[in-house]
Amino acid sequence: MEKYSDDTLNALFQSLADPTQRAVISALGQGPATVSELAGSHDMALPSFLKHIRHLERSGVISSQKQGRTRICVLHPEAMNVVEDWLKKQRRIWDGRTNCLQDLAEAAERDELKNV
């Protein structure tokens, strides 16, 4: 059983699957930025870009606040913990299986040598 809801993982992985949203996450890793600064490097209309910002806000990985006539976005890296935890859990299982298969192969090799 997962300790976090599927919806949270779906939303976060959806953000990561989108190159624009992934780039925003990457950019905000360097520090807060205004929507205009973030939009500047993307070749799309502002309303389309704002949809990406809203998706990122809904998935909890960023938040934004209006300051005068600008909107400042801030990253919440802790929101990514569930994604990293899920992948780490899978990696432990994969590596465990690889080690197990290696052990079996080595055991089989030792048995073969014994029978030489």
Place this chain on the structure above:
Amino acid sequence: MEKYSDDTLNALFQSLADPTQRAVISALGQGPATVSELAGSHDMALPSFLKHIRHLERSGVISSQKQGRTRICVLHPEAMNVVEDWLKKQRRIWDGRTNCLQDLAEAAERDELKNV
């Protein structure tokens, strides 16, 4: 610059964003399985399920092979390296910034104490 193509990351994160494909990745982590075994725990028609299998094959995270009348699926965990590398790179930047902000806060606190 990313060392791997955006398309690879997009496809892998899209697979991870889909609860069915994520469950298949999780199940195949335990070892190879037939399409029927994998489909068994999902409440959807086989053609829909096969679309998910094909997406996973295209993103390179699984491969499948026909053996008689069954199709066996195998996970390729190494395909996930690019996803894990991307997240680890971001995490290093986030943690670096957090440490930097902590250092600044501690330095400011020391300065305040000096001035008491």
